[in-house]
Amino acid sequence: MGDLALNLARLQFSITTLYHFIFVPLTLGLAPIVAIMETAWYRTKNPKYLRMAKFWGTLLVINFAIGVVTGIVQEFQFGMNWAAFSKYVGDIFGAPLAMEGLFAFFLESTFIGLWLFGRNKLPRGIHLATMWLYALGTWLSAYFIMAANSWMQHPNGYIINPVTHRANLVDIGKVIFQNTAVWSFLHVILTSFLVASVFIIGISAWHLKREQHLDIMKWSFNLAVGFAVVTMVLNFFVGDQVAKIMTEQQPMKMAAAEALPNTACGRDASFSLLTVGNPGQGGTKEIRVPYLLALLATGSTNGCVEGFNQIQARYVQQFGAGNYIPNLFTAYWSFRLMIGLGAIATVWAFFAWLVMRRKKRPTSKLFWTITIWVMALPWLGALLGWIFTENGRQPWTVFGLLKTKDAVSGVAAWMVWTSLIAFTLTYAIFAVVMYILMRKYARKGPMTADEITGDPDKDADKLVFAY
Numbered sequence: 001m002g003d004l005a006l007n008l009a010r011l012q013f014s015i016t017t018l019y020h021f022i023f024v025p026l027t028l029g030l031a032p033i034v035a036i037m038e039t040a041w042y043r044t045k046n047p048k049y050l051r052m053a054k055f056w057g058t059l060l061v062i063n064f065a066i067g068v069v070t071g072i073v074q075e076f077q078f079g080m081n082w083a084a085f086s087k088y089v090g091d092i093f094g095a096p097l098a099m100e101g102l103f104a105f106f107l108e109s110t111f112i113g114l115w116l117f118g119r120n121k122l123p124r125g126i127h128l129a130t131m132w133l134y135a136l137g138t139w140l141s142a143y144f145i146m147a148a149n150s151w152m153q154h155p156n157g158y159i160i161n162p163v164t165h166r167a168n169l170v171d172i173g174k175v176i177f178q179n180t181a182v183w184s185f186l187h188v189i190l191t192s193f194l195v196a197s198v199f200i201i202g203i204s205a206w207h208l209k210r211e212q213h214l215d216i217m218k219w220s221f222n223l224a225v226g227f228a229v230v231t232m233v234l235n236f237f238v239g240d241q242v243a244k245i246m247t248e249q250q251p252m253k254m255a256a257a258e259a260l261p262n263t264a265c266g267r268d269a270s271f272s273l274l275t276v277g278n279p280g281q282g283g284t285k286e287i288r289v290p291y292l293l294a295l296l297a298t299g300s301t302n303g304c305v306e307g308f309n310q311i312q313a314r315y316v317q318q319f320g321a322g323n324y325i326p327n328l329f330t331a332y333w334s335f336r337l338m339i340g341l342g343a344i345a346t347v348w349a350f351f352a353w354l355v356m357r358r359k360k361r362p363t364s365k366l367f368w369t370i371t372i373w374v375m376a377l378p379w380l381g382a383l384l385g386w387i388f389t390e391n392g393r394q395p396w397t398v399f400g401l402l403k404t405k406d407a408v409s410g411v412a413a414w415m416v417w418t419s420l421i422a423f424t425l426t427y428a429i430f431a432v433v434m435y436i437l438m439r440k441y442a443r444k445g446p447m448t449a450d451e452i453t454g455d456p457d458k459d460a461d462k463l464v465f466a467y
Helices: 003-044 047-080 083-117 124-153 172-177 179-209 214-249 251-258 292-298 308-319 328-358 365-373 376-391 413-444 456-462
Strands: 158-160 167-169 271-276 285-289 396-398
Touching: 003 047, 003 124, 003 179, 003 214, 003 376, 003 413, 047 083, 047 214, 047 413, 083 124, 083 167, 083 172, 083 396, 124 172, 124 179, 124 396, 172 179, 179 214, 179 328, 179 365, 179 376, 179 413, 214 251, 214 292, 214 328, 251 308, 251 328, 271 292, 271 328, 328 365, 328 376
Parallel strands: none
Antiparallel strands: 158 167, 271 285
């Protein structure tokens, strides 16, 4: 397969993956938050919590529906453009994907339907359980996907069949429960809580600016700020563990993240906050923090971090001739923006909370504009984190086992062009539909207090979803 067809196949997979991942963190984070609101309604019978659950649940369902469609399309590409990958490691990679489809996807799809249409048909306790089971299903789905991806980052639990020369599964436990999968999953879940929290903050701010639905939006805003701060703090600890595992299993990815050309120890293993110029290429101006890279990568200020030049030489001896250094510019900046954008969003959310505690209604247009649109930052950070994870593994599809250039199908470039254009146009239509629906229901807001009768059973009847 030519370089053009290979690059087009990579471009198509990256577009569909990143587009699908727009919906994933919002679903993973918003589902348990809506479940908490439903629980508050169940325990107190306060109509305020019912209005909140319905409003945020509406946005959750729209997001989930578009996400399902884009996710299904994504998996078809393994047979379309990456047949060599599927043939070589499909026995292993397919196992967690099958679990995701059989156990998780059907679980979440079934229970979101029961929650959506069963509000005035199911007993209140059972209806509450459907939302928690839906949230559990989304998390199980994410775990199995992360297990599959983590196996690509750190393959284990397999043997190479001497007859078929294919990878065969011998220990599913090592695939599903390796530390790479566990810690990566925790990292994704905490990131998803941050995305969902700042999403709630942004929409709540839009209504608070206009003094609409104040009882609902103030409570939602305060709850979301709490989630954002707590999950960001926890994610620094989880991310630190992920970095240490990455250094041990994929030292080239860590070297690329820092654009570190040569091995450094102790004070010299400093962390670059930012660079002016081309990272890793000399002649650049940097702001560095001594010892920090060693601490992040090894847990010790006296630790050593290998440079990409030394790792490249070792990989040539181990795997043969080739360039094993990923794109340094992409790795360096995606790693920093992944962390920085989430941190900026959290700090601003906390600052906005302090401002609104001191002032009944801030009057600055700039304040409200930033508070509303800051919701985009964690999303961008999550997407850049995914880019870092996948780009940093290159040139491997399965690290140390299968290179990307050997994983593609033997499909002509014009065929890949055709599917790339078709998918891109289709996804553009989905984007327009998603934006229109989200904008409509976000601006509409929850039911007003005047529409609530105070009778829990009658209110539940009135709040049945109708799309």
